[in-house]
Amino acid sequence: MNKERIKELTSEIENLWTSELDMQKLNDLRVMYLGKNGKITELSKGMKDVPNEEKKEYGVLLNELRKLFEDNYNLYNNKLLEKELNDKLSKEKIDVTLPSTKINVGSPNILEHIIEEVEEVFMSMGYDVVDGPEIEEDKYNFELLNIPKGHPARDAQDTFYIEGNEILLRSQTSAVQARVMLEHEGKEPIRMICPGRTYRRDEDDATHSHNFTQIEGLLVDKKDISLSDLKGTFDALAKKLFGEDCVTRFRPSYYQFTEPSVETDVSCFACKGKGCPLCKNTGWLTISGAGMVHPNVLKMCGYDPNVWKGFAFGFGAERCAMLKYGINDIRTFYNADLRVVGIFDRKEAK
Numbered sequence: 001m002n003k004e005r006i007k008e009l010t011s012e013i014e015n016l017w018t019s020e021l022d023m024q025k026l027n028d029l030r031v032m033y034l035g036k037n038g039k040i041t042e043l044s045k046g047m048k049d050v051p052n053e054e055k056k057e058y059g060v061l062l063n064e065l066r067k068l069f070e071d072n073y074n075l076y077n078n079k080l081l082e083k084e085l086n087d088k089l090s091k092e093k094i095d096v097t098l099p100s101t102k103i104n105v106g107s108p109n110i111l112e113h114i115i116e117e118v119e120e121v122f123m124s125m126g127y128d129v130v131d132g133p134e135i136e137e138d139k140y141n142f143e144l145l146n147i148p149k150g151h152p153a154r155d156a157q158d159t160f161y162i163e164g165n166e167i168l169l170r171s172q173t174s175a176v177q178a179r180v181m182l183e184h185e186g187k188e189p190i191r192m193i194c195p196g197r198t199y200r201r202d203e204d205d206a207t208h209s210h211n212f213t214q215i216e217g218l219l220v221d222k223k224d225i226s227l228s229d230l231k232g233t234f235d236a237l238a239k240k241l242f243g244e245d246c247v248t249r250f251r252p253s254y255y256q257f258t259e260p261s262v263e264t265d266v267s268c269f270a271c272k273g274k275g276c277p278l279c280k281n282t283g284w285l286t287i288s289g290a291g292m293v294h295p296n297v298l299k300m301c302g303y304d305p306n307v308w309k310g311f312a313f314g315f316g317a318e319r320c321a322m323l324k325y326g327i328n329d330i331r332t333f334y335n336a337d338l339r340v341v342g343i344f345d346r347k348e349a350k
């Protein structure tokens with residue numbers, strides 16, 4: 001066995017480690033000593049020629065030699081890796097004084113904004129905000145709202161039917177009112193609004209869309225609920241949406257699910273009631289339909305009309321937004337072209 005060779009390599013290895021080593025040189029050394037034909041590898045290969053009685057001693061010496069190399073190699077390798085990382089970090093240092101990249105921040109769609117405003121008003125008056133299915137049954141969308149099959153009002157609504165005459169895309173959010181009344185089983189008072197999408201087979205043009213947003217509300221209570229409660233409620237909403245100086249009025253109307261029914265107007269905020277193109281010189285803008293819940297509707301939805309009374313109202317979020325923000329085409333709300341919807345980028349929208 002060649003102890004001399006081991007000794008020689010030991011002192012050779014001890015002198016390899018200098019500050020001039022870089023990754024490349026370090027790697028070369030690893031190949032030179034531990035590679036396939038490396039100096040230490042060669043010695044290991046020679047093990048088979050060592051007489052058995054010397055094998056143990058030879059093995060120990062060889063291991064020490066290998067360990068000497070590996071310990072130094074690892075030490076330097078770690079040092080170099082750390083240096084590499086530090087160099088990289090210092091190069092990538094962020095200069096916080098540099099101007100930032102401009103990122104375009106979106107703002108809520110006006111419809112969303114109007115809905116949130118309305119929700120705020122009603123929640124402050126103790127109303128719940130309720131959601132309902134957009135694919136609805138005929139029962140909830142028409143039948144329970146006092147619009148039986150064959151009723152002419154159904155023609156006027158031009159509904160999207162999905163399956164036969166029973167499953168449809170809801171043509172009004174009133175369907176949710178029927179659902180909520182049935183849920184409460186005629187036992188509890190109700191205060192709710194339900195904003196949501198509704199669908200009618202309208203030809204799309206500047207003022208019609210086959211898809212639009214309704215905000216509908218319902219109050220049912222045992223107390224003596226009257227039209228004046230509805231008026232007060234509508235007044236609070238109008239002032240929040242159109243300003244404190246906004247005045248409201250009711251005009252008689254007709255709906256199947258309310259009796260008496262009214263159309264509700266607000267004084268034109270553009271001309272303060274004097275008359276202008278927006279209000280077609282009437283000084284008034286029609287905002288919603290409303291009325292006292294029809295006794296038939298109360299009865300069908302599980303509420304005894306002799307005990308319970310209520311009012312309901314509904315209006316289009318698009319119409320409100322169009323009036324309030326001077327938008328003259330309803331299709332604008334559903335347009336994904338940033339050049340067009342850029343007008344929604346308003347400061348007051350939080």
Ligand SMILES: [Zn+2]
Pocket residue numbers: 268269270271272273274275276277278279280281283284
């Ligand atoms: Zn006006």
